[in-house]
Amino acid sequence: MRYISEIINVKLYALIVFSTLFYGLAFTLSDFYDSPFNDTYDLFILTLQWGVVVAATFGFLYLIILNKYIFAIVFPLLTVSCSILAYMRYALQISLTPMLMDLAFVNDARTWMENFNFQLLGWIITALTVSIVCVYYRCKYITVKYPFIHAIIAISIIILTNSWSFRRPVSQRIPYVIYYSTKEFINSRNIVKEKRNTFVKNDASTKTDSLTVILVLGESLRADHLQLNGYERNTTPLLSNDSNIISYPNIYTQPYYTHTSIPHLLTRADSISPDRAYEEESFISLFKQAGYKTYWIANQESVSTYVYFMNECDTLIYVNGGKSLYIFDKWLDSDLLPDYKLSINGNHAKTLTILHTIGSHWWYNAHYPDSFEIFKPVIKSRVVKSNTREEMINSYDNTVIYTDFIINQLTCELKNRPAILFYISDHGESLGEEGYYLHGEDRPELHNPAFLIWYSDSYREKFPQHVQQLIRNKNNRYLTDFLFHTILDAANIESSYKNKQLSLINL
Ligand SMILES: [Zn+2]
Structure with missing residues (x-):
């Protein structure tokens, strides 16, 4: 019994639930707020989809919270990134795609800067403050026993919510969109660098001048x-x-x-x-x-x-x-x-x-x-x-x-x-x-x-x-x-x- 009660660490779960709900309401909701729906059944389906994304978020936050050093670095960084993405979604109706990364990193970094303003700055500072409070609470009040067992539970949740028909909706929403879009972006860059020397040089010609x-x-x-x-x-x-x-x-x-x-x-x-x-x-x-x-x-x-x-x-x-x-x-x-x-x-x-x-x-x-x-x-x-x-x-x-x-x-x-x-x-x-x-x-x-x-x-x-x-x-x-x-x-x-x-x- 003692073994189980030590795993069910109330403070730990309270923090994961709090940070997950914070993500779900402050960030993930931005991907859903403008979805067209007709009746209560549609609303139910939408809520269910939002629930799956939130569950996937829960799994990831659960995993990083187990180690206080990882949490102290990853959580604030992730929170700031998500706040920028949610802002883009609300204010500009755009989301993070490999194309957008291509535009920003490869073609034109100004696109990002043009949209920087005080509203966004306030949004980032609020999110950062919440994340720092969470990190403080984690380091000061929580000790995790049996981290290995917790890690297995967390990874199972991540795998489950990223499989089957969940995968696509989860992969295109905050916060998982960061991982999936970056992966696709890197993958695309590698394909572009490929040398497909199919055709010999000077094989094609035309007599047409215009x-x-x-x-x-x-x-x-x-x-x-x-x-x-x-x-x-x-x-x-x-x-x-x-x-x-x-x-x-x-x-x-x-x-x-x-x-x-x-x-x-x-x-x-x-x-x-x-x-x-x-x-x-x-x-x-x-x-x-x-x-x-x-x-x-x-x-x-x-x-x-x-x-x-x-x-x-x-x-x-x-x-x-x-x-x-x-x-x-x-x-x-x-x-x-x-x-x-x-x-x-x-x-x-x-x-x-x-x-x-x-x-x-x-x-x-x-x-x-x-x-x-x-x-x-x-x-x-x-x-x-x-x-x-x-x-x-x-x-x-x-x-x-x-x-x-x-x-x-x-x-x-x-x-x-x-x-x-x-x-x-x-x-x-x-x-x-x-x-x-x-x-x-x-x-x-x-x-x-x-x-x-x-x-x-x-x-x-x-x-x-x-x-x-x-x-x-x-x-x-x-x-x-x-x-x-x-x-x-x-x-x-x-x-x-x-x-x-x-x-x-x-x-
Ligand atoms: Zn098509």
Whole structure:
């Protein structure tokens, strides 16, 4: 009995519970306060999620509190870091992502300094004071007997709350976001440093002296929700009236997640050699060899499977670097436009610009401005099952109308020059078929992404046969393997790595 009562150390547990609640209310809550919910059931789910993050925090604080020296150093540091993150979340609606770290450490440290003010300073001082009081109490009043047993309990809680479906929500919330984002950031830096010497030098060349090539990587846009492809709703009012658009309704993508699809699209990966997506350079390198200036403008997080290609470009620009999937305020593709215009209007005659859009990603309402709320009623809850199928499809279709607008904005800038734009979505989206939503399970509707090509009049004058071929092939069935070879052909680049058989321009 004495043994057990010594383990159940009241003062120790009181301090862990106090510091956990402090974290849960002062910091973790900042990741939840703006989550949309509809009814008490949603509120219950949200509270449950918050509870899991708090339990995970409990495990970590429990572990560091066992040794007073570790606690005295780690706890105040962690508390200050968390107070800065919570402030960023409340005041700026941004959270700590590998992209944001890239922006801050690698690109531009001023971003951090610009947001420093007295409110933040007060917030930090309060948090620091609380943490110092906790450290004082720990050192003065608590002795831990059997630390080994306590450590086993604490580690078990950490492992439990970081496993299964808990892992993702916990990893993107304060305080665990610090660990997971840093890990992903370091991992990405290592991948970028990798040498993928796939292509021999001077293999690619072009006789074209001036051309603008755009590749828009779409998100979760299924081909059958485009009016252009026969969908009954008017989801493409602008593109449907543009005679320079070619839409391909019969594209099949094998991968159906962003992080597997993007590397497949950009490399020579195909059904026979899918691993090339993780071993080879992309067509970006061949564009560079042929004298193109290359840009990647990202409105999505950088993920280890394709961060290599983002850095393969001469210029990499993040817009919305602090957005994560658990932020529900507006996150729009129009933010890509200023940098897009700069990329095509610089002093390079040949440019390739890749735009990674947020498109039709879940929490649809965040990805179109209110003025694009055409189909109503829209979703009201972040808990998918709390919305009706009609609301899900309405919100989704509103993102499609907004994508129509964005693509039109992009092509308007290209009218007076030889230019070609590719739009391809990474995969589709389930919208209630057999009760499935979003893109978690392997479902047929995920494998048919939207794919469009737009060309300017002067592109057609320059390459009439390209356009003829592209139009002729529009109703054929293709695997997404075609992209690598077709975009090289469209840019008039010759290379021994191009396989004419896989190109849509098969002259
Ligand atoms: Zn995706």
